[in-house]
Amino acid sequence: MWDYTDTVKDHFRNPRNVGEIENPDCVGEVGSLACGDALKLTIRLGEGERIADAKFLTFGCASAIASSSALTEIVKGMTLAEAEKVTNQDIADYLGELPEQKMHCSVMGREALEAAIRNYRTGSTEKVGLEGRVVCTCFGVTETEIERVVRENDLSEIEQVTNYCKAGGGCGACRSEIQKIVDRVRGASEQPRTAPRPARMTNIQKIKLIEETIDREIRPSLVKDGGDIELIDVEGDRVLVSPRGTCSTCPASPITLKDLVEAKLREFVSEELRVEEVKA
Amino acid sequence: MKTIYLDNNATTRTDDEVLDAMRPYFSDLYGNPSSMHAFGGQVAHAVARAREQVAALIHCSPSEIFFTSCGTESDNTAIHSTLEAYPERRHIVTTRVEHPAVRVTCRHFQSRHGYRLSELPVDSQGRLSLDLLEQTVDDDTAIVSIMHANNETGVVFPIERIAQIVKSHGGVFHTDAVQTAGKIPIDLRRTPIDLMSISGHKIHAPKGIGVLYVRHGTHLPPFIMGGHQEQGKRAGTENVPHIVGLGKACELALRHLDEENTRVRALRDRLREGLMARCMDPYINGDPDSCLPNTLNISFEFVEGEAILLHMDAFGIAASSGSACTSGALEPSHVLRAMGVPFTRAHGSIRFSLSRYTTQDEIDYVIEKTPPIIEKLRRMSPFGRKPEMSTKT
Structure with missing residues (x-):
């Protein structure tokens, strides 16, 4: 017996948006009888390519039906541009979780959505994955x-x-x-990612790149040890930061600032940067 | 909610009489049957009596009964020990529809020890070709392992004739009778079967006890070493309470054998006719002319088995499916595929297996609840709606 979440069971027993929209703007069909599951998604668009209605027909197990139901609930009200960003993990998250062996049901949902959007944009009915x-x-x-x-x-x-x-x-x-x-x-x-460094940056570009680099390259390793760091200001090449969490009391904090924070920012943003600690 | 239990080929309820028979052997009569004292000796008598009860069900000598832990152990042992006994023979014959306990074991000897393995095909109704068996078995064949009845479809193989064919070439014939013992008559006086597996929990004894029948004169080396129990072939202190329970279960099975083939069979037929008449696009999987009296394997086209089972579960109905999704596998049942059942039907297959506890009210409840489930799923299916694909409306 599968360990389905209550949300999966609810969407299986009381699926939302079952059916087929007449004269839909987008149609996405994926899967087959032979594969054991198949999904037909139909979408009607409103103003500004916003999804006014979405319905599904699904052949498949409980998690395939629940994933289809969740998909339609997620995308209703989104613009197509927003819907394009929906991932299979979004569907699984909406349902709480899916058993690992059933994740392909969430992938089928994402594929049907893609096929539908592509159908609208190009008129093609071909499965995207093909x-x-x-x-x-x-x-x-x-x-x-x-x-x-x-x-x-x-x-x-x-x-x-x-x-x-x-x-x-x-x-x-x-x-x-x-x-x-x-x-x-x-x-x-x-x-290791090599930084795509613009030759000349505006101040705004530089701050944005510093923020991104902290988020991607620096913060994860600090958070692992219970610490964090906050960007206070950027003045020319001076980067003012404030340690947080365990970093704020850590005796090795100055070393971390030089060896990790400054090194990464120099690698990914600019060789000229100097990192300074400010007490917030 | 009351459970309507129609999954008796998976496991059965332990009979109250069986439990009563077992109970004293936990904390009152807990002696070791091998002990010299009378306290242990009386337990040895109980084990001997259980051996007689099992032997009576299948018409053999009690000294041909070896207690094991389960049907899978019996199957494994039959194959391992026979191949060890006849190292010069390098060919194994089995079928494509065997239980994994046999299929996986045979494939292990093929891939790891270089044996030649023949897996006999079945036709669309799950039947074997005896001509093909005759052509396949040769003087190099060490063991032929063919089940008595299939656990998924209930198709019964003609093991009397199969045994004769195998014996004419001097090989050992093993049959997995886990699904047939206690359901249809087995007479080992008239059928030259060498080895046979039985499982307790399929016949209202508890889980954890099985039997390997070994015909007198069959060469079978010890399979668990280090003690004199079970004639030195399967060492280890006997699982006395379960052995006593299995003995009782066999006695009861023998008593109910007629009922199994009359009342239970009639209920199964009622279920089949009821579902065939009321559900959309039903198909029977198997051979109605040679089928266990308790088993019905039926497919509903364009819907998926796990979804059917979970809707049934909400009504307290317990059955099983050959659909891929129920097992976590991606392909449906190897048995249905071997029969060439189209994937569309295999994914929507449901197995109902009854027992002597099944009542007519339960069957009528299932006949009432199932058709709306199929209809609901059909309405949701992108295939089920297309009228040209449906034969009934």
């Missing part, structure tokens, strides 16, 4: 789709890839190829 080379012939999953679920869900094991998009879940002949894709995608994301 671009590129088919890796898993049992379930018709392409390299592009595998790369995408690995990247978006930070997957590292073949079994996870199977849980998220079914690839490798049939005869298993493509498993070694899936491993290569996983290694490649992860290898690319784990390489």
